[in-house]
Amino acid sequence: MCSPFPLLLSPDPQQVLQAVQGLVADLHKDREGMLEVFLGDAECEEYLGALCRLLAAPEVRLCSNVAYILGTIAENESGAARLVALAGGGSGSEDLLDSLSAMLTWDDPEAVMNAAGTLGSLAETGxxxxxxxxxxxADEIVEKLRGLLASADEGTASNAALGLARIAGSQEGRVKLLGHPHSQHLLRQLIASLRAEEAGCSMNAAFALGRLCDTDLGLRQLFALPEVPSMIHALVSMMASAEAGGSRNACFALSCLAANKEGHDHVLQSPAFPRALDTLGHLLCAEEQESSWFAAMWVTLPRTL
Incomplete structure (x- = not known):
């Protein structure tokens, strides 16, 4: 059976569309298998360059599907590295970020969600x-992701929070977020996202806040906001929830906040503190080791402050 990949290079738009639709279907059927074959193809760089250029196509659905494909490829460390290598190779992928950034302001919810997801995938590896x-x-993308935290589309808001959380995963990323002209708006919207109905959005927002709390600049900006008490209340509620990822990330964020003397005082003075203590007791006995570790780290903080 002939590989569908060469159709990406066809001058016939219908064949290109057929190839893209086939790639999406293959990813849904066997993601890992399809990525292995695609990234192992001798012409992989040409196909990646063609996909990047297709983001500028006039058909919204085509661009959305291509963004989904590229985002899935970028989740693979080798795939992300190839996309970065192509960025300076004159293949057209140097416009990748321009195209993805532009898509974040489109009216089509699925296209926006897929573009935000691809940016989150690109922010995953160092x-x-x-x-x-x-x-x-970079600053433009951060600003657009910030705005999408308030999106009515839950998938879009969740992907925006994921992108910001992954950016916050490095020191350089934290400097970028906290040095942004609208950094306090960003902190406010991350706090507001803790109450999102979409579990992934609140979980990712909690992780981002935890990483930003782990810096002096982040704490100074945070303590200047009147939303700190509501943030602590929301994190305690998340920590007590049955959703493991959200509980773990909320515990992480609270432990980062409480590692600072002023932050520790905020937590102690919160009306939610008794519930936090009760939840910590349960987490210390949890089978999920990461949650237990964060809980243990928080419990020992009063002795070190």
């Missing part, structure tokens, strides 16, 4: 995250 942060579009 080299591609650094490439994203050093791009001229």
């Amino acid at each position: 080299p591609s995250r650094q490439w994203l942060l050093q791009a001229q579009k």
